[in-house]
Amino acid sequence: MAAITEPDALPGRLSQITRSAPEVIATAELRIETGGEGFLDITAETQRFLAEAGAQDGTFSAFLRHTSASLTVQENADPDVLRDLVSALRHLAPRDFGWVHDAEGPDDMPAHVRTMLTGVSLQIPVLDGRLQLGTWQGIYLIEHRATPHRRQIVLQFTGSRAGKNADASLSTRPKML
Amino acid sequence: MAAITEPDALPGRLSQITRSAPEVIATAELRIETGGEGFLDITAETQRFLAEAGAQDGTFSAFLRHTSASLTVQENADPDVLRDLVSALRHLAPRDFGWVHDAEGPDDMPAHVRTMLTGVSLQIPVLDGRLQLGTWQGIYLIEHRATPHRRQIVLQFTGSRAGKNADASLSTRPKML
């Protein structure tokens, strides 16, 4: 709640500015069982977290608590894209590179490299309780290890809360995006 | 507004701490027309957003709503650096890899890989209304597709507001960085 739209649109390519009050930081943990190497869509779980948290306007962030899996935002339409992304990661960080670290199996060190290249945290803006993803974007956990693993993701929302009376100094506004 | 400096500097390599009150979340959309593959400097547009939003101290974040373009912070001095970065991305995710996904043209799947390697969201601290970029840093949209595209970026600022009376419990402070 608690958001306004500027009365006059800005010139140029910048839209009107929406303002809200930072009212809450909501944090939860999402536990995922992966099926081995590949992409897992966690967009629906993320949107559910935002609904449960009563999120209105603000920022969603996710942090993966591991070093051999990662998080990314990628195409949600053609599954071939995700298959090709796995091929690309295998090519960029192959098993047979002559890694020094091999105590945890031949798939472990490539998994660390792939994690470094893709990252363990991501942030997405939220308006009216909805992730502001593009039409073709989904949120994915990428499992880089060959075998199934249990993964923990910390989900967080910082922003205004839905369903409250508007703040005295701020009023509601039409959906911007 | 609303920020203080600790009276005593911390020992070691950590500077004094500046404190401000989270007062506003400002969100807008930036629309960019790209000219095909390459880097586009969006630093000035970003700084303008912060000025329009009345940003004082806090965090700026940008989120690109696409899966074949990305955002990065890179050198703003020698244009050859940007050209070399394009060469590097072409080498890391080439067109002739034998991608399965080719329904959208030979430049589409490499664009997805390059997006995965560089990311669609970034965060930069703001103090006294200024992005705390280093001297040689600029904010870039990287267009990975061969042809011009329309791109949408959600800009967000979370922090204190400029131009207000100081909060009762917090006072102004000298520029830290």
Place this chain on the structure above:
Amino acid sequence: MAAITEPDALPGRLSQITRSAPEVIATAELRIETGGEGFLDITAETQRFLAEAGAQDGTFSAFLRHTSASLTVQENADPDVLRDLVSALRHLAPRDFGWVHDAEGPDDMPAHVRTMLTGVSLQIPVLDGRLQLGTWQGIYLIEHRATPHRRQIVLQFTGSRAGKNADASLSTRPKML
């Protein structure tokens, strides 16, 4: 301070939600002297910043003000992992690529590419004043240049403050994670 746990756990894989009030944005600068190419663990310095800032629940972020070094979260157990990560970066962005930009030495352009692939900003959730890193995760500055450099990192915490009386509308809660 100021956090509650939902009375009923959510079904499925999502944990209870912890709520806190955004009360402060604390910002400081960390100066690091690197010893040339390699990984530098800055986890302890980061945790010290959070303690000095009086951080309770919220988000920690770090931003590196350079374009030839970067920040990452990686394994803190076997040093061989970090050595292999350096090898991987050397392989992905080699010195002898035929870079156009070579005015700052043969190690400069590869450093820019490695920075683009690994990033200059990161975000980690904080609960009860502790970074919510996984067991094997540490925060690293990666120096990509061959020689020692002075690096500046802006550290920021946004969230609730420790040691205050609980907010009227929110109460303390057990540790969640």
